[in-house]
Amino acid sequence: MPIFHYTTTTVAAEKKIYFIIALLTFIAYIILAAQPIPKETILTSNWLRSLDSGINSGENGADAENAGDYLIPFSLGNRFGYAGSGGNLILNEEKKGIVSLSGDYWAEYESAPETVTIHHIRSGKETVLAPPWGYPLFIGGRIFIISKDQTTLGEIDGEGGSLWTYDFEAPLTCLDAGGGYTLTGTLDGMVDLLDSGGKPVFPSYAPGASRIPVILGCRISQDGEKLAIVSGVDKQRFLILEWYGEGDYRVTHHEFLQGEGFRREVKLAFIDNDSRVVFEQEAGLGVYDVKSRTTVTLPLPGKLEALDGNGEGGLFFFITSGADSAAGGKGQKRFVGLKLPGVKLIDIPFKSETSFLARQGRDIIVGGGMTLASFKLDKR
Numbered sequence: 001m002p003i004f005h006y007t008t009t010t011v012a013a014e015k016k017i018y019f020i021i022a023l024l025t026f027i028a029y030i031i032l033a034a035q036p037i038p039k040e041t042i043l044t045s046n047w048l049r050s051l052d053s054g055i056n057s058g059e060n061g062a063d064a065e066n067a068g069d070y071l072i073p074f075s076l077g078n079r080f081g082y083a084g085s086g087g088n089l090i091l092n093e094e095k096k097g098i099v100s101l102s103g104d105y106w107a108e109y110e111s112a113p114e115t116v117t118i119h120h121i122r123s124g125k126e127t128v129l130a131p132p133w134g135y136p137l138f139i140g141g142r143i144f145i146i147s148k149d150q151t152t153l154g155e156i157d158g159e160g161g162s163l164w165t166y167d168f169e170a171p172l173t174c175l176d177a178g179g180g181y182t183l184t185g186t187l188d189g190m191v192d193l194l195d196s197g198g199k200p201v202f203p204s205y206a207p208g209a210s211r212i213p214v215i216l217g218c219r220i221s222q223d224g225e226k227l228a229i230v231s232g233v234d235k236q237r238f239l240i241l242e243w244y245g246e247g248d249y250r251v252t253h254h255e256f257l258q259g260e261g262f263r264r265e266v267k268l269a270f271i272d273n274d275s276r277v278v279f280e281q282e283a284g285l286g287v288y289d290v291k292s293r294t295t296v297t298l299p300l301p302g303k304l305e306a307l308d309g310n311g312e313g314g315l316f317f318f319i320t321s322g323a324d325s326a327a328g329g330k331g332q333k334r335f336v337g338l339k340l341p342g343v344k345l346i347d348i349p350f351k352s353e354t355s356f357l358a359r360q361g362r363d364i365i366v367g368g369g370m371t372l373a374s375f376k377l378d379k380r
Contacts, residue, residue, distance in 0.1 A: 044376050093108075140177040152166070262280070302321050
């Protein structure tokens with residue numbers, strides 16, 4: 001199982017968590033709906049759903065065809081599935097193994113599966129891999145397969161046919177796709193960019209300058225012209241590479257981050273139509289501006305649990321945990337909204353062992369315990 005693929009196997013949520021999160025959600029609505037976020041923009045309550053209802057695929061007429069404007073894949077505690085734009089649960093299943101899912105596909109499998117079934121959520125089609133040579137990962141509408149030792153990456157089509165494979169000298173530690181490209185980082189500190197046919201765009205790049213050379217985070221912009229990298233332990237670095245012509249990417253920004261750095265995958269995302277990069281660091285939340293090539297660091301109220309990867313208009317959201325553990329006890333979380341360069345617009349505490357955050361256009365979906373709540377960013 002790849003080290004950058006995270007799942008929660010079992011989380012028993014008590015009934016009272018549902019009522020707490022529901023109460024906090026509607027309190028938040030009452031407070032937030034009356035305040036501009038920012039000027040001429042308000043956050044209103046959209047829908048609230050309990051995952052404890054036992055609704056599974058096909059029940060109550062819930063299917064992908066009547067999902068509405070979009071489908072949101074969710075993984076929350078010991079549940080996973082899809083919610084439609086109106087809050088109808090297209091799929092709501094208890095986890096029994098390892099789960100991979102995206103807006104297009106999902107699969108559940110054991111650590112050493114004899115077969116893997118890839119479910120196409122919109123069409124209901126199934127693709128069976130038997131026997132699978134690795135684990136499926138779904139990114140950017142594409143189906144990747146990573147080998148069990150994490151040193152081989154491949155892509156398959158919707159029928160299960162191989163499109164390409166690529167072998168690495170060390171295990172993969174991060175993976176992203178965009179603009180027809182595939183961006184990877186490895187345990188030995190190498191960065192590779194592959195084209196749509198799995199061919200290297202440039203020779204393997206080693207950021208270096210750290211005691212332990214490992215790539216802990218990598219993201220690619222939607223057009224494939226900008227690459228964001230977090231590399232190394234002691235010292236840890238943040239780098240931006242930009243396209244300068246056919247096959248030519250150059251480092252246009254790099255900085256050393258405070259402290260030794262994380263020894264795990266680091267969360268980072270392009271936001272605001274690829275004009276900014278938000279990344280996790282020990283000192284807080286880094287926000288890099290592509291145009292000015294400057295970074296500001298914003299304090300974080302605890303450990304970053306989830307990050308809105310679709311922020312726009314300088315407004316983005318995240319969930320943290322642990323800042324108020326002494327006062328709030330175990331499972332304390334905060335749902336925070338920021339207006340850059342650093343104005344805090346929302347800071348809502350809630351209590352849950354698990355959390356979830358997603359964004360689709362102007363809809364924000366927040367999860368805690370056994371509850372999903374949707375808010376909408378509206379203009380006055």
